[in-house]
Amino acid sequence: MSLSLPELWFCVIAVLWTGYFFLEGFDFGIGVLSGTLARDRAERRVLINTIGPVWDGNEVWLLTAGGATFAAFPDWYATLFSGFYLPLLAVLVCLIVRGVAFEYRAKRPGERWQRSWEHAILWCSALVAFLWGLIFANVVRGVPVDASGEFAGGPADLLSPYALLGGAATLALFTFHGAVFAALKTVGEIRARARRAATLLGAATVLVGGAFLLWTQAEAGNGRSLGALAVAVAALVAALAANARGREGWAFCFSGVAVAAVVALLFLALFPDVMPSSLDPGWSLTVEGAASSPYTLRIMTWCAVAATPVVMVYQGWTYWVFRKRIGVQHIAGTAGPVAEPGAAGAGRAAR
Template identity: 65%
Template sequence: MELTTVWFLLITVLFTGYFILEGFDFGVGMLLPVLGRDDRERRVMINTIGPVWDGNEVWLLTAGGAMFAAFPEWYATLFSGFYLPLLLILIALILRGVAFEYRHKRPEASWKRRWDAAITFGSVVPALLWGVAFANIVRGVPLDANHEYAGGFFNLLNPYALLGGLTTTALFLTHGAVFIALKTTGDIRHRARKLATHTGIAAIVLAGAFLTWTLSIRNTPAAIVLAVVAALALAAGVAAAHAGREGWAFTGTALATGLAVITLFAALFPNVMPSTLDAAGTLTVDNAASTPYTLKIMTWVAVIFTPIVLAYQGWTYWVFRKRIGVTHIPN
């Protein structure tokens, strides 16, 4: 297997891990004003992701770094053409991180409400815009023969991309609700499980429409199989949530999220950014890649450090695996 293909697969894995892990804590943030009836319940919700949310974002940083080093042409075109939506995502993530740190610094209810709103905003914006961005990558964007983006911001707000944004938002809401049900006790657990069933139905409809549209644009046998399995996993996850089996429900929504991302990359390969203007402008794993020597060095680094990072993050989730409830939150 060529190193360009290896690094395409590794970037796929990194974005898959990011969407699975960051997906549920985006969902928790979006549901903060919905499920959190008082400050103690909102603190419970925040505490379910408190030990892990910043570690989840490392997957995005690593994916971006890998893209920059392995496929610099892809990185440059993506970040110049998608500058505004990516900037909005960055601002939202910064605001969200600050809100987690500052919310508890003062006791006033008004102070906490403002930071709660910041957490919600910082969760909704990335959940929506990541779907828009990845849908545009798969659909193709106007690139000229020099691989430079020739469109504007509103070119990115096409119906297919907006459907992609709604799909990721609904999927993360469901994933987050299931995670809250899995990690909490008492009344909030039951309300989260019930809500996951309702948002899950919407996610099934949106995801089904989006994946069908995706396969009508670009399809490979692998992408078709992955899309079907992703849809089945989501349906099974929602059914498990309805039955009160939170562990199986979370497994289903995690698989659905991950397989949906893999489906997009499978439909894209061997392209990394198709051009809708000129076939010569399409970026592929070959014409967007770094030199073979660079890829070889990066591969050795990845082989050494990737297992260490995975082991550390797995240990973190194991340590903070127990359920929490309002009884654990002091007045």
């Protein structure tokens, strides 16, 4: 069965969000863990340096997803960004503050200066992880959209119990994903602590995330989304089992599959709508109705075919270059022998 151009671009946008949450998910998780898992400044620097070379590249996926939505589905983009103005503004502010914190925390040696920026990384990471779940939960369940396709509600309409549970689910999932990544990228005591944290966070994710996914399936699901639900649960359990056996690489792969399956479930439950209306199903924005012209979509398709392989190869090369583990002994100004030759090149110069 062939896809129409609007359906193809709906799938492309789903893939872009999957890539963003897979990569930025563990990024957010590391941000949260930098303030909860690390016991001193050196360990916080280790955790932050695990994502130092890649965090800004991960955010390119968000820019691409937003740009693709604007070009392929302008009506969806307009309704989404007008109705979700406050949470999306909060996401934008947090991402800006978080990026500044990564770059400025080492500009001065003072304890208060560095702790302030590290607190900013922690709270901005946690808030963004929560808000993405809240936003997508509202998109899937539906919001007040009137007959002209415009958002007709207020901020309180975005704070239903279902949406809040969605925020808690993504916060738990991304923090678990980050703990598995921390265990994969570090050595020494912090690695063992990350594995223990992943066990607890994985159990919490199964409970909270499972409740959210079951609620989603019950209200908006179908046969395809049920398959994605089964994959998400199985991947979470497999990640926990691999983590318990010390197989961090497999644990990270399975946690990534869980993230991808959750995004797939949300988009499968949403289709064929892009913005369901809670006022009248007939007023919902659909894939076909909200799409740009066929000519625009054809031009976008050729551009995507030409540019995507270049981006994928470059980002894959970046992760390969910075693949080594790091530990406290690799942080400049700390004492201790180097446990693994060559690991000092695992990340951007420690600051």
